[in-house]
Amino acid sequence: MRISVSRVWRNRHVNYRMRAATCKSCGSITFPYQPVCSRCRGRNVEPVDLRGTGRIVSYTVNYQYREGFDRQAPQIVALVELDDGPKVLGVLTDVEPEEVYEGQRVSAVLRRVSADSYHGIIYYALKFRPVRDGS
Ligand SMILES: [Zn+2]
DSSP states (O other): OOOOHHHHHHTHHHHHHOEEEEETTTOOEESSOOSSOTTTOOSOEEEEEOOOEEEEEEEEEEOOOOTTOGGGOSEEEEEEEETTSOEEEEEBOSOOGGGOOTTOEEEEEEEEEEEETTTTEEEEEEEEEEOOTTO
16 A cells, blocks of 8 residues: 555654654654654644764664565564653664674664656665664
């Protein structure tokens, strides 16, 4: 199932810029952005774009894949604690499973996932890649 063009457009800040909500009452950061604080349920929040850097808390390697997605296996899924606070699940890219370790520094990058030639849409997603010297 494909995501509609209008939905891609509506969610562009969350999906492509890591838009979150900072609570002016308690200081909590809610990701993805919601108009309500996830900690105190207050509505005194403002949007903020997270830096996208953090460290791997834990990870797993998935060798199974859906038909048509074989180019994405093995897929490494990591729990990343962002430097801005929230913990998020994300797919790792530009790294082999044997190179990954807990505590590894990562940075969010935008990667092409697929293309819908009928509608002319290219789907992108944020993934995490290890921070190496010079990157
Ligand atoms: Zn709050």
